[in-house]
Amino acid sequence: MVTLGEGTQFTQFTSRQRQVIQLIAEGCSNVEIAERLGVSPRTAKAHSDVLRSKLRVSRRRQIPLAFRDATGENPLEGLEPAAGVRDDSRTSD
Numbered sequence: 001m002v003t004l005g006e007g008t009q010f011t012q013f014t015s016r017q018r019q020v021i022q023l024i025a026e027g028c029s030n031v032e033i034a035e036r037l038g039v040s041p042r043t044a045k046a047h048s049d050v051l052r053s054k055l056r057v058s059r060r061r062q063i064p065l066a067f068r069d070a071t072g073e074n075p076l077e078g079l080e081p082a083a084g085v086r087d088d089s090r091t092s093d
Helices: 015-025 030-037 041-055 060-071
Strands: 002-004 008-010
Touching (some): 015 041, 015 060, 030 041, 041 060
Antiparallel strands (some): 002 008
């Protein structure tokens, strides 16, 4: 568990939550996150809302910084590529 703030604890982040954090850090909107992860924009917003609550921040744009403060990890480095993200650069031959 990671301690955040004044004794507030929460469990580890799921793989999907880490993907969403990374995409938010990259500047993606909920619609863009939805497209990249193959989910609906409403689902992308729900992930963002859960992360805001979990990290105890009021604004979506605060999520990456709060994640870094809580874990010591840079949300733009070291996270695995978002699973389910479509790689449009590949061509099938």
